[in-house]
Amino acid sequence: MARRRMVYEGKAKILYEGPEPDTMVQYFKDDATAFNAEKKDVIEGKGALNNRLSEHFMSGLNTIGVPTHFIKRLNMREQLIRTCEMIPLEVVVRNVAAGTMSTRLGIEEGTPLPRPIIEFYLKDDALSDPIVSEEHIIAFSWASQQDVDDMIALALRVNDFMSGMMLGVGIRLVDFKIEIGRVFDGDFQRLIVADEISPDSCRLWDVETGEKLDKDVFRRDLGSLADAYTEVAKRLGILPKGGNGTGPKLVH
Ligand code: TMP
Secondary structure (H helix, E strand, O other): OOOOOOEEOOOEEEEOOOOOOEEEEEEEOOEEEOOOOOEEEEEEOOOHHHHHHHHHHHHHHHOOOOOOOOEEEEOOOOOEOOEEEOOHHHHHHHHOOOOHHHHHOOOOOOEEEEEEEEEEEEEOOOOOOEEEEEEEEEEEEOOHHHHHHHHEEEEEEEEHHHHHHHHOOEEEHHHHEEEEEEEEEEEEEEEEOOOHHHOOOEEEEEEEOOOOOOOOOHHOOOOHHHHHHHHHHHHOOOOOOOOOOOOOHHHH
């Protein structure tokens, strides 16, 4: 079989040309990076866990009518996705102050916010993804006013869905990041959720204990990242609950 063509390699994923037009294969690596790749490691099993978790969130969103790029999972590390034209922004939704919002504005981590707050960051590694305003987005044509309105609406629907799903398994969705792409249907374009939704791109805190179950475990050296992601997957019923090692295991 001919070797498939790599389209793009990012810090945590690789995109390959897909088997049909307008599709790609998204491969989840075990690499973990933080602080614009200043901190790096390989976490065995992370790619397989994020593939499963992103499948779970994206297929749930598809089911309730929030469009995503996810088509189907192909194997332990790969999923088939719809090709889209990425908008060069990270859309962050925050329910509770944490991370850069806490440091930038001096709000103590864990302070509930009066309403979900949406922020946009420009995807540009050389600039370390700076925060930008709607004015910047429109003035520099990264997206139109209509796109901004649609991105906000999409992000809030994802927030409602994800917050509810997480609360159902005793986890608080503190904040998360999504990336959004355009697809064209004839003369019309619409926006869809793309990239991934996983504990790499969310903050997830246990409701009872406040324990962190997301990439902050790696960023802040709080313990085993694979254990934290496994806990999320078990609570969501993606992995068997028993922790005695006798059940099926994720393999590479
Ligand atoms: P922040 O507090 O570091 O700005 O992060 C806000 C949310 O966005 C948090 O859930 C982690 C996520 N995030 C990413 O997914 N990728 C990134 O590059 C950054 C900086 C944050």
